[in-house]
Amino acid sequence: MTSGHILEARNLVKRFGDFEAVKGIDVAIDRGESFGFLGPNGAGKTSTMRMISAISQPTDGTIEIFGLDPRVDGPEIRRRLGVVPQEDSLELELSVKNNLLMYGRYFDLPRRVIRERTTELLEFTQLSERANDKVDNLSGGMKRRLTIARGLMNRPEILILDEPTTGLDPQARHLLWDRLYRLKREGVTLIITTHYMDEAEQLCDRLVVMDQGKIVAEGAPRALIERFSTREVVELRFATDDHEQYFNQFTKFADRVEVLPDRILLYVNDGDDALRDVHAAGIAPASALVRRSSLEDVFLHLTGRSLTD
Amino acid sequence: MLTRALPLFGSRRSVRVLERNALVYRSQWLMLLSGFFEPLFYLLSLSIGLNKLVGPLHIDGHAFSYATFVAPGMLATSAMNGAMIDSIFNPFFRLKISRTYDALLATPLEVTDIALGEVLWALVRATLYAASFIICMALLGDARSPWVILCWPGAILTSFAFSCFGLAVCTYIRSWQDFDLVALVQMPLFLFSGTFFPITLYPRWLGAIISFSPLYQSAALLRGFSLGQFDWIMIMRASYLLVIALVGLYVASRRFQKILTP
Known part of the structure; x- marks a missing residue:
């Protein structure tokens, strides 16, 4: 069973005990698209992200990523995904360079390839000068950029970003947005959650508005505004x-x-x-x-x- | 209900966790070194000090020095302590404080790979520490038989059992306070498991209870090797440790899954 979409979810449900975080949502995302999940905290965005990152399993419903089923081919799917989680979860004890080295190793990349990509990625995220610094000493914006560099180490076809700019100052946000535009131009499919409407309007071709575990609207940002406001x-x-x-x-x-x-x-x-x-x-x-x-x-x-x- | 098809005990990807720990600990080599010295100090203090106070022992018609009796017990204890630290303290920190594992799960690694990787890491360290301990035993004359070499795999098996068990325990720990409970169990295990004196000195019923202690089983197994006395029951002892390891690893994997990917 293959659909034309790079990612397709049907009737996705996530329950934690009695609490239903995601209440049956349908999403279809095309290759090269930049797709957003907009909603307040607690709308079910992060639970949805974890499911479409093939990290957590849906309680009900199906997901297909690259035409594969995460229940069966989780490792293969994740090999082709880049994930930038809400919490950076970097290795604070390791240097910037070694964070990338280790992450590349998780993807079975040879050290030579990792070294080449590390140079590129540090340049891309403007961290080259900090390559040998311990991550613990970086600023919040730098850590965020490193998390993005890390998510790109395996040259992913889809980059999934959960609240990429929350807690960043305006300058750091704009730098990040600029990097994301570049990736989009290179053909990377972007999936972004945010509760910043300007971010969604800037970055997303198409988005869904989530509230209390459900999708309440779907469309291009301008079209949604025209339709509902x-x-x-x-x-x-x-x-x-x-x-x-x-x-x-x-x-x-x-x-x-x-x-x-x-x-x-x-x-x-x-x-x-x-x-x-x-x-x-x-x-x-x-x-x-x-x-x-x-x-x-x-x-x-x-x-x-x-x-x- | 949808359940995830996970390999029962992890895959070859678990080696990456080993690699990660090696990279992180490279800058903390002093801590690694302490693992060599701690058991060595025990051994020296016991063979030089206590050995003089306690005369030769007669057990089952054999006479040997106290140091010869106690050294395998110390080896078993140091294997236990090392495994518990590697599998309870450090993984607890990564699981619930630094959230290191969350990042790993976005890569091809599975939860079971993480659990197995932590156990492998504990085993690598145990292998090195046990080797140095056994060499010291031999040099100090505390080994009676060339079969003492079998203490090496025996100690590794002990570490395997305790690190799997410890990893399962680690998933139930709620806060740093709970480590006091771990110490509360570990201490009597250490003192009463036939490590310092034979359990035949206990009343029968107490001895029967203590025979369930994995540390006792390990100490008895290693003592058999170091004295070169073989017995069918040693297969039982080894199997007991192996069962604890496999059950522990299974429980740890499931619990990791529940915590990390609810």
């Missing part, structure tokens, strides 16, 4: 602890109104127009901001909660 959003803040009381006041100004603890969101086609109407009606918010709709709004619309809850 308006073109623009007006964010209003009032000097109050309770924004809820303003809800009824705004329904006439917008297609949809969302009330968050700290602000009110008006979903409109033209933000400046709407804001003018609000002011004209004699309402004076403490602050107002007009912006384009993002995946955050899609998520809010689909689940009623924000991504960073």
Whole structure:
């Protein structure tokens, strides 16, 4: 049984005791695609990642990676996968170079090949100068880059990244994004989880939005925004602890109104127009901001909660 | 229910775990060296010190020095201690603190390879330590027979049993406090397993209980080799150790799987 997809999962379920982390999801990813799993913490992203990395077994459902079944061909599948887990789990006692050496050995690569690739990968991740340093002494961003270099040691066909930029400063994030673009251009299939909507919009050709173990929407980032949100959003803040009381006041100004603890969101086609109407009606918010709709709004619309809850 | 088709006791990939440990410990060679000296110090203190105080022993109609009696017991004990450290303390750290194994599972290695690899690592060290111990035994004149050479595989078998058992124990350890419990079991095992004196000195019923101690079985086996006294029961003793090893490794593998890939 082979599908045209590089990875296909059907009715994937993961249970831990009574807790159902993943509640029957279907995903099909094509070769060369950059695919995202977007959702808040606890949405089931990491459990899904571990299953499609052929590390943990699904409680129910089937997965096919490279047309192979992870239950039977786990080692063969993992030989062709690169995994960048949420926790770096590097060998802190070893040097940068030896981390890569050992990881390459797990893939049965000859030492000569490992040496060549180590030079390339350290250059690629801008770690060449730190080759002989103990990993313990690296900064968070450097460790993350080393984890990515490690995940590329076996020249994977699919690179799976779980929250690749969480906890990084903006500069480190952009460097990482740049490296991921390059890999994508080289034809590597990328699978990324994130709870940063800008990251998903930047990196993913296509994504699924996950919430509480289920997929609630699927599509290209722009298409999702067009489908589930308006073109623009007006964010209003009032000097109050309770924004809820303003809800009824705004329904006439917008297609949809969302009330968050700290602000009110008006979903409109033209933000400046709407804001003018609000002011004209004699309402004076403490602050107002007009912006384009993002995946955050899609998520809010689909689940009623924000991504960073 | 879907279950993963794992090789029962790991595959040749487990050698990579061995390689990993060798690479990590290369920078900690002092710790490796201490493994040579600890049993040697025991041996020296017992043969030089206690040997003078305790006169010749007469057991089963044979007379020999106390050092000759106690040396195989010390060899068995040092095999046990080494195996327990390698299979309880270090893997616990990698399993639950540093999460080293998580990274390995994203590679072609399987959980069972990790368990087997840790046991192999313990065995490599045990092989070296046992060799140095037996050479010292021979040099100090504590071996009565050239068959003492069989103490080498005997000690390795002992390490195999204890490292597999220890690895299984390691998976049940919740925090560093639990290591006190391990010590609580290990200490009486060390003192009462016929390592310092024959168990025939115990009341019959107590001796019967102690014969279940793997350390006693090991000490008795090694003593047989070093004295060159062979007996059919030694096959039973070796089998007992082997069974403990295989059951321990099986339990350890399953438990590793449960913890690492729930």
